[in-house]
Amino acid sequence: MEKVGGQYFLGFDFSTQQIKVIAIDDSLNIIHENAVKFDTDLPEYKTSGGVHIHDDKLTVTSPTIMWVKALDILLDKMKCDGFDFQKVSALSGAGQQHGSVYWRKGAEETLKSLQAGKPLHEQLQDSFSVKDSPVWMDSSTTEQCKNLESTLGGAQVVADITGSRAYERFTGNQIAQVYQKQAEAYNNTERISLVSSFGACLFSGHYTPIDDSDGSGMNLMDIHSRKWSQECLQASAPNLEALLGDVVPSHTVVDTISKYFVERYNLNPDCKVVAFTGDNPASVAGMRLKKGEVIISLGTSDTLFLWLEEPKPALEGHIFANPCDTKEYMALLCFKNGSLTRERIRDKDAGGSWEKYAEVLKSTPRGNNGKIGIYFDVQEITPSAVGCHRFNENNQKVDGFSNAEEVRALVEGQFIAKRVHAENLGFNIGPTTRVLATGGASSNQAMLQVISDVFNAPVYIQDVANSACLGGAYRAKHGYMGGETVPFSDVVKDAPDFTCAAKPSQDADKVYTPLVARYKALEERIVKEQTT
Numbered sequence: 001m002e003k004v005g006g007q008y009f010l011g012f013d014f015s016t017q018q019i020k021v022i023a024i025d026d027s028l029n030i031i032h033e034n035a036v037k038f039d040t041d042l043p044e045y046k047t048s049g050g051v052h053i054h055d056d057k058l059t060v061t062s063p064t065i066m067w068v069k070a071l072d073i074l075l076d077k078m079k080c081d082g083f084d085f086q087k088v089s090a091l092s093g094a095g096q097q098h099g100s101v102y103w104r105k106g107a108e109e110t111l112k113s114l115q116a117g118k119p120l121h122e123q124l125q126d127s128f129s130v131k132d133s134p135v136w137m138d139s140s141t142t143e144q145c146k147n148l149e150s151t152l153g154g155a156q157v158v159a160d161i162t163g164s165r166a167y168e169r170f171t172g173n174q175i176a177q178v179y180q181k182q183a184e185a186y187n188n189t190e191r192i193s194l195v196s197s198f199g200a201c202l203f204s205g206h207y208t209p210i211d212d213s214d215g216s217g218m219n220l221m222d223i224h225s226r227k228w229s230q231e232c233l234q235a236s237a238p239n240l241e242a243l244l245g246d247v248v249p250s251h252t253v254v255d256t257i258s259k260y261f262v263e264r265y266n267l268n269p270d271c272k273v274v275a276f277t278g279d280n281p282a283s284v285a286g287m288r289l290k291k292g293e294v295i296i297s298l299g300t301s302d303t304l305f306l307w308l309e310e311p312k313p314a315l316e317g318h319i320f321a322n323p324c325d326t327k328e329y330m331a332l333l334c335f336k337n338g339s340l341t342r343e344r345i346r347d348k349d350a351g352g353s354w355e356k357y358a359e360v361l362k363s364t365p366r367g368n369n370g371k372i373g374i375y376f377d378v379q380e381i382t383p384s385a386v387g388c389h390r391f392n393e394n395n396q397k398v399d400g401f402s403n404a405e406e407v408r409a410l411v412e413g414q415f416i417a418k419r420v421h422a423e424n425l426g427f428n429i430g431p432t433t434r435v436l437a438t439g440g441a442s443s444n445q446a447m448l449q450v451i452s453d454v455f456n457a458p459v460y461i462q463d464v465a466n467s468a469c470l471g472g473a474y475r476a477k478h479g480y481m482g483g484e485t486v487p488f489s490d491v492v493k494d495a496p497d498f499t500c501a502a503k504p505s506q507d508a509d510k511v512y513t514p515l516v517a518r519y520k521a522l523e524e525r526i527v528k529e530q531t532t
């Protein structure tokens, strides 16, 4: 592998609330970080959390030009901070998944002829046929989702092709709605980008292809061939393949930096632009997920990232092309009932104290004497169900548990659920399985021990802040070093490793394998009761 010396790699993240950047040196040390927050640094757009929630409470958009202006400000901040752009050998990045950008006819000519004396936003202000980009929080496209699934033969057929059943936020359904409700704008569009590839377009000075990992979040790409699905394209909108351009592997060098940035910011003229990807695939790269590993990100909602070799698309969760290995896959599972539910039980059953919560966990038996709790305080995403449900060792519903039983039932229930749905998507727990825990609750040792026992695997921790940005910088180096010819794991092998925080108890497999089977059957029973 070619040795890169004294060179920098940049990772950008066009996320929902802000645009961020991380710079690393060739030893993967973080040497610069910066950000521009949309609500506070660009108040003229009057966004809240970076978006506009429309009166129907379903439509959610962001002004496309706001993202452009935020990049102007971010690069000016880096310049003012004295960042040495000359040392940048490659850059890449991420964008919030599913969002879409509609370039007006003639916009590419503007991109190709940007004048270094002016900021981007002044020159691109008339370049978008749809001025307000639909983003991932939008849920106004149920009609388009139903059409896609009925046209293709059902939700599972769409999932088998694209890795997910039809979801309102997925880009193909959003584009279908633009075609149906903004016909003039659609007809005046010459290119449709994702937020990720839009970022790459800005740095390249022309339209760049969509990467296959973020392209997996559109309900338009065949995750097996990594090419557009003709059936999905035709079911969504006319002339779509021409508007989208090609799909490329995530490590692809899409071009060298546009001369606009060389002249305006003194960027190294040989700087390579590596395809941008979605924020979640970029986070997987930033957290250096490897084969046989699962990342559990603990937050308000809990998110699971899986490395998959043989995906089993389901009606829950999402399977994407893997951003770090062109032949493999990754999966994303969102669990809406996360830390708020844990906090509610802490307050109710452990006196509001995490220390007491941990003590109770340590003082109650693994497996909770066969008691199982399922706590969906709010409508759950995975699976689609709601309510609190408690079962005794004979699978009979009971009204309540003791305080100590409730604390353990919640934690065991939340992590057994994660294992069940991970295995549903094709994740196989084996001797090399590792769990990487991140996010707030990953500092709770007693909870990590439950995770380790449930997954019968060691749990590692390392809070990787801005993992999507960091993943962008790692991927920039990967693309620069040759992409396909250089394993991503080689590129990041010198990064600081995770710390082992918990190992499975001797009886973990004996206790939790039967509990997992029982939980799966009980959860399916609840879903069935609520859907019939």
Ligand SMILES: O=C(CO)[C@@H](O)[C@H](O)CF
Pocket: 015, 016, 095, 096, 097, 098, 136, 169, 217, 278, 279, 280, 318, 332
């Ligand atoms: O919709 C999502 C994933 O499917 C979100 O995580 C967005 O990527 C956040 F930007």
